[in-house]
Amino acid sequence: MPRQILEENCIGCGTCSTACPVDAIYKKDTVYQINANECVDCQACQSICPEACTVGGPGEFKELVTK
């Protein structure tokens, strides 16, 4: 399951994109997004994001939105 970045939370710092081993994270306007076809789900971006805004499966996604 590829990671996703929660747009509302992302501050656009780009830290995650420097951590990604397969360069799956790209800049989209002011935030960053993950290319689902490239992501190998290593979660490196998740552990490094200062805003904790990268998430895994749909369940996790929902949890964060409602929080």
Add this chain to the structure above:
Amino acid sequence: MRVLPQDLMWKARGGRGYIDHLKQAGMEFVVGQIVNLIGTSSKRNLINLTKLFEKIAGSEGSVRHAKRMRWLFETDHPHLAWWQRIINDLHPNCRNKFLLNFFVHGYYGDNQRKRARFFENNGFYPPTVLLTSVTQKCNFTCAGCWAHNYEQKEDMSYETLKKLFDEARDELGIHIMPVVGGEPFIRKDFLDLAEEYPDCIFLAFTNGSLLTDERIERLKKLGNVAPMFSLGGWEESTDKVRGKGTFKMVMEKMDRLKEAGIFFGVSLTMTKENTEETISDEYMKMLSDKGSLWTWGFHYVPVGENPDPSVMPTAEQREDIKKALYNARNTLPMMTVDFWGDGPEMMGCIAGGRQYIHVNAKGDVEPCTFVHLATHNVKDSTLTEALASPFMTAVRKGAPYDGNMLRPCMIVDRPWVLRGYYKKFKPYETHRGAADYLTKPEIMSQIDEYAEKVEKITNESWENDYYMTLFPLPGEYYHDRNVLCSSKTPHGGIHGGCETAGCCSCGKDLSAVKKLNDEIKEEETVGV
């Protein structure tokens, strides 16, 4: 959670602690002299040795190591007895070579300079350990071993090996060179090769059968080859896998080596079946009494053609292994390392040159002994080129993934990661069936199931034993591996949680950690 990147850990020391080239060379000489003169291994002498280590330490990582050793010695930890055993029981030649090659060259001294230079030229740090399969041939046919999957005829030539070791030592600053196989002692010229690198320590993973008296004599003269015997439990279990009589033979060889004063150890291969007996207190005690100074806990990894994932120790057993080896090194004068459970010590997976790299007998550069995929071969490229390949770079960069270093492995704990790399970078298989565990659905589903269990169990223990390093004394943990925490229950109940909170219930000043974190952030933003 913040994980201290290796880059920072290995950053050469600046400012006050910086010792230039000449001074450092001088220091090494002094350490050599002190080790020679130490004779009596009194606590005071050893404490002085750690102070010296701290002075010559070329990076934050090695300063930390020296400090930790001093702290262990001052508190009469069994690790002190381990050092005393090395100093009192070993042949002076083996003792000096081990201390100098492993600690001074390998971790503290000249290698840091080379590493810094390598970083400047290549933009990443080289590994500290080079694992080489010097041959694929073996006189044993142990169940579960992949050595016979490789074709047997293509071992690297002596010249290729020399070229590889020259580069590793002189360019990358690697002095710790485990050799595996096959059976390394099958290669008649292996000891000649070791002789040409007197400032490197060779850990020879062996079945023991070829250690004749003559060879033992030679090992004593060389001093820089430390045999590591493969075992898998008591007599019955060992013999079942390795052939009848193996256990007795290894015991006999251990006695010989102990008598000769040669540094040796044991490498345990754990499976679902033999885990309980190999980690039992009696077994650990036996190994220590027999003279093993270093015991490695490896678990079976389902690699090779059509491997069987059900042989792996279960997730629960892995927890037991972690605890047992931890107990052993904190109670016996024997060093023990659990390849997976001690992931936090190495900050996660070490493959791909993050800490180590494997060159197989044909010369293919593989990220890990258990990942038989490569993009380069040392016969027609350099080790540096292989390390800089996109495949290896990704392997290094991804670790330690989500930060839980108790499930460090991209093969069995996070199998989707290695599968992703395989798909993206298309490395070639170094023998027939090497990618079976990445492509065969029936094997993949078993590994997935395993990974799920490991995740559940280790996530819990990661929360509770944050940064369980090799030797935390009771109630002592690291704050981000730099600042010691003296509280059993740190802020928020999780070691590391204090960092985000900016303070800790142990009262430790965390401003240093904060500064470090800011520095990292700054570097990363600059890097964008």
